[in-house]
Amino acid sequence: MLETVTLMKNAEAREALSESARKDDAEKRGRKASKEVRQFQLIEATIDSLAKRGYAETTMADVADGAGLSRGIVNFHFESKEKLLVATLQYMYDEYSAHWRAALQKAGDDPARQLQALVWADFDRSICNKRKLAAWCAFWGEAKSRPTYQALSSSRDAYYQQVFIDLCTTLKQSGGYAYEPQVMALALSAMLEGLWLRLMMGTEDTTRETALQAANAFLAAAFPKHYG
Amino acid sequence: MLETVTLMKNAEAREALSESARKDDAEKRGRKASKEVRQFQLIEATIDSLAKRGYAETTMADVADGAGLSRGIVNFHFESKEKLLVATLQYMYDEYSAHWRAALQKAGDDPARQLQALVWADFDRSICNKRKLAAWCAFWGEAKSRPTYQALSSSRDAYYQQVFIDLCTTLKQSGGYAYEPQVMALALSAMLEGLWLRLMMGTEDTTRETALQAANAFLAAAFPKHYG
């Protein structure tokens, strides 16, 4: 699968970067870094810029400066700003995906545990932090008017949604609930996204802890036999 | 209250605009329109542009063209692009506010009815349509990196949230539920925002009808004694 390949590359790049950081930061200068490491480095700088300045104010110059490299470099590794941003979004989706699947894997076979694991995974520090959330928000804001972003988003989201629906269906049977699985799955995933949105906006009453509480409260209300 | 004044102006402007439209569209030409009408006209054009092109691609020229006026006009009525966008956000909040309060008023005294009315109000056609949702999304995407937008948002949101909390507290007492009102109110409002987000993104499985179903399912799960 294409996605897996990308993930491997990212993993390697991440490793290589931390290695080089261990040795010497001067490695970034000159031509020591591999193509993958440079791209990773630039994508990270892009996320920084998106988080700090927002989508509209993110410039190639800011990205290059953030990575400690020269102006023209971005157009060398990525052809254009457009492609840099698509690659960044792709990277963030891959990271999210990997985290999500790992959580599902670790949860074992019990559907109730699986659903809870997926919910909790959304609020894990590695995924759910100010920097990443702000970057997500920046993309969401532009997604509706950019077919490329929208296509990237919707294909993934449809898959996650289906998993939620399947889990809700199973829980409904074993718990004897009355709701439509599709409807409840939509309510659940919408709530998770809404909590992210609130975390991004920095609303006072919403922290990672209170968000998780709310998500748990939802599970308890919707599936009392399983989470009561 | 300042907000009320703004609302009055908007209402007058809207009325005046539809009147002039009834008479003759040529009225827009020349200098027939009042200051308020012009501003309203430009704000509507801004929402159009935000919805069609997104925040980053919204230009003064596009707004002016959309309103059928000349380039320099926006800087005359609003001093700068920044102020035009703030005024637009303000306008959208005022409209939402008015709709929300009207729904609450019409619902009578029963808290269960009130809560349901507020939820339904969020998915009313006048508020919840592609154009407006896209504009909201554009602002949200930039809000975190723009203190002005954030300030505007958070003061309003805190008020709505408090109303939700109060209603949840009342329902808890009358229904003998176990949850913390604050937590459930957060879950509820997050879900509403999440549903909006999905509607904006144009996710296939989410329409205004399914969103409303999901919201109802949430109410039924969280407050079975009241909505079961």
Add this chain to the structure above:
DNA sequence: CCATATTGAATGAATGTTCAACAAATGGTG
């Protein structure tokens, strides 16, 4: 020495803002 990566200045396009000129309404005056 060759292929490749990197730099930074040059370029050109896009865009927000300014402004001088023009037009329309307003209000005062004979």
Add this chain to the structure above:
DNA sequence: CACCATTTGTTGAACATTCATTCAATATGG
């Protein structure tokens, strides 16, 4: 009512700035 002066609204071109992209020159590793 007619006339003119003043205020106010409107236009479109000019201007300055910002920014993505290009590219010739340079540096680096193999």
